Ligand SMILES: NC(=O)C1=CN([C@@H]2O[C@H](COP(=O)(O)OP(=O)(O)OC[C@H]3O[C@@H](n4cnc5c(N)ncnc54)[C@H](OP(=O)(O)O)[C@@H]3O)[C@@H](O)[C@H]2O)C=CC1
């Protein structure tokens with residue numbers, strides 16, 4: 001059976017990468033709107049109600065508007081790549097490794113996780129669930145993204161301002177990813193978040209430094225690595241590096257190829273000095289790859305079908 005998919009926002013950074021992962025797959029037929037009609041409300045409404053699955057790759061307000069255009073009787077299932085519904089009732093958080101593959105497979109409305117929260121939650125949620133780290137601790141998150149993380153607007157800015165080596169942002173606080181990080185890790189406080197952009201097209205490093213005795217915990221860095229490795233055992237997408245880490249310290253490269261995996265690391269030599277780190281492609285497991293993973297599960301297909309993973 002062929003599933004008809006409409007990508008609303010298919011001309012944008014995330015949308016184009018989803019098109020690239022689906023266009024040669026016979027299980028899917030892509031409903032397309034040409035350039036003249038891609039922002040036309042009537043044309044979008046028709047496509048949103050005609051398709052089997054709508055994938056929204058839009059700014060938050062446009063994503064909310066798209067959901068409102070869908071007649072519940074149409075049977076259209078939705079994957080929303082925006083941050084509009086990530087803590088909303090009635091939506092399944094599209095992180096199959098954390099919420100369960102069955103929950104995503106059976107969902108009508110799936111909210112695709114944010115790029116930074118994907119790294120943060122992959123590290124923190126399993127350790128919180130295991131009781132190895134605290135729920136009531138004020139976590140900090142230091143993170144670096146490639147420019148595509150900010151969509152076309154940021155890609156254009158870096159193209160214009162050739163001298164940017166490191167752009168810190170979110171300096172006033174209140175980043176849109178905080179509620180999602182807090183909610184899905186089950187934390188008492190939103191983390192303190194320090195994001196930055198570097199002049200690479202894609203790629204993301206998310207770090208969570210920990211002082212375990214200060215939070216009343218005593219696990220060794222090795223024990224954290226073992227807990228993460230057990231949690232993700234059998235995942236074809238999430239890999240946990242060995243401890244102690246003996247690989248290269250070059251965690252991101254400037255011209256990385258698209259990649260839908262997620263690699264987790266535990267660094268540090270004692271419980272008072274642990275650095276958890278996640279490396280991913282903001283457009284892969286951080287956006288388009290995750291959307292395709294959820295789409296596969298919703299259609300009863302292998303979760304890695306069409307994903308960019310090393311063979
Ligand atoms: N880039 C990333 O790494 C990630 C992005 N996301 C999320 O994905 C969503 C899309 O982001 P991204 O692809 O980066 O952004 P882009 O700006 O690159 O793309 C957004 C697309 O949506 C189109 N669009 C805007 N408003 C409307 C509308 N009313 N109707 C139809 N199309 C519209 C834009 O068209 P036009 O340019 O003509 O305005 C553009 O083609 C955002 O919500 C973002 O938060 C999630 C995770 C990671």
Ligand SMILES: CC(=O)N[C@@H](CCC(=O)OP(=O)(O)O)C(=O)O
Nearest residue numbers: 081082083114115145149150197
């Ligand atoms: C580099 C950069 O600007 N990144 C964006 C996050 C990516 C995004 O907009 O999408 P998601 O919220 O869906 O992950 C930001 O910090 O707002």
